[in-house]
Amino acid sequence: MRTTILIPAVAILVVAVLFVFIGNGADPVSVGQTSTRSSSCRTLADVSKIAGWRGAAVNSPDTFRFVILSDRTGKHIPGLWAQAVKETNRLKPDFVMFIGDLIEGYTNDEKKVRRQWSHIDAITQRLDAPFFYCPGNHDVMPDACRKIYTRLHGVNGKAWYSFDYRGCHFLIADSSAMIGKDKRLAEEQWAWLKKDLAGANKVSDHVFVFIHHPMFSGKSKPHWKQLRTMLDAKKTTVFSGHWHTLSYDIQDGIPYYVLSATAGGSGGAPAKPNRKAGEFQSYAHVVVDGGKATISFIPLGEVLPHDYIDRSVKTSASP
Numbered sequence: 001m002r003t004t005i006l007i008p009a010v011a012i013l014v015v016a017v018l019f020v021f022i023g024n025g026a027d028p029v030s031v032g033q034t035s036t037r038s039s040s041c042r043t044l045a046d047v048s049k050i051a052g053w054r055g056a057a058v059n060s061p062d063t064f065r066f067v068i069l070s071d072r073t074g075k076h077i078p079g080l081w082a083q084a085v086k087e088t089n090r091l092k093p094d095f096v097m098f099i100g101d102l103i104e105g106y107t108n109d110e111k112k113v114r115r116q117w118s119h120i121d122a123i124t125q126r127l128d129a130p131f132f133y134c135p136g137n138h139d140v141m142p143d144a145c146r147k148i149y150t151r152l153h154g155v156n157g158k159a160w161y162s163f164d165y166r167g168c169h170f171l172i173a174d175s176s177a178m179i180g181k182d183k184r185l186a187e188e189q190w191a192w193l194k195k196d197l198a199g200a201n202k203v204s205d206h207v208f209v210f211i212h213h214p215m216f217s218g219k220s221k222p223h224w225k226q227l228r229t230m231l232d233a234k235k236t237t238v239f240s241g242h243w244h245t246l247s248y249d250i251q252d253g254i255p256y257y258v259l260s261a262t263a264g265g266s267g268g269a270p271a272k273p274n275r276k277a278g279e280f281q282s283y284a285h286v287v288v289d290g291g292k293a294t295i296s297f298i299p300l301g302e303v304l305p306h307d308y309i310d311r312s313v314k315t316s317a318s319p
């Protein structure tokens, strides 16, 4: 009885070993040949050789991408945030970052603030990927807004936090706390930033900083000087919003992007987007490979659905 069970078991084991052995030793996939499941699961480096490409390294298995959505307020334009959510889902990012100013805020009417969050969170939750909040002045000013923001979207009771993903560090700072009147809150964040960044600089391939106000300008300048002492220029990129106008520069050796609004008025003239001036609704798409970031900006409305052109538009085969 024991022997009759043992023989089929040994036979299955031998077949399994042969299958693995032959699979591992198979030639790379060739064009025109029928591939088996084992041969079609090669690395990107292997399949890139099909066309004889030898020119560059392919993406590493650790490559990932994220989208950065930017300001919705002030003067949000109805429907644009929902459109941004739809387009972001088409891009299938690993996660979605935000750069601040999601609600209009600027009131101590808590019911009104909660209504604003309920409305916008219901739309944001349609995202297929995780969404990381970032506090803008509209979100946390005045105090009633800050209280509700930290309850709904804070981490450990604060509006600032950080996380690590595939060797990279993501830091979300609270610029309104830096420039606000609450000195205790400001000092608490500075102490946290110093510790958090010191640790990240030692071990991270890249540090991405998300902070609502452009720090290199106006009354934020002294705070930028302080923050800059904590950043490693060799591996840091900073993103801000607030201005509703797209710009890029190197600030004290650090790549610094200011995003245009995603769903708020573009620049000073919402009705008249001006691409050359950076005044148009957009969002950022970031691919990270080996700790290096490739950053692109996508004008809102230009990531089209697969059925954007219905085949019924044209039935004739003539050009």
Ligand SMILES: [Fe+2]
Pocket (backbone or CB within 6 Å): 100, 101, 136, 137, 138, 212, 241, 242, 243
């Ligand atoms: Fe703002």
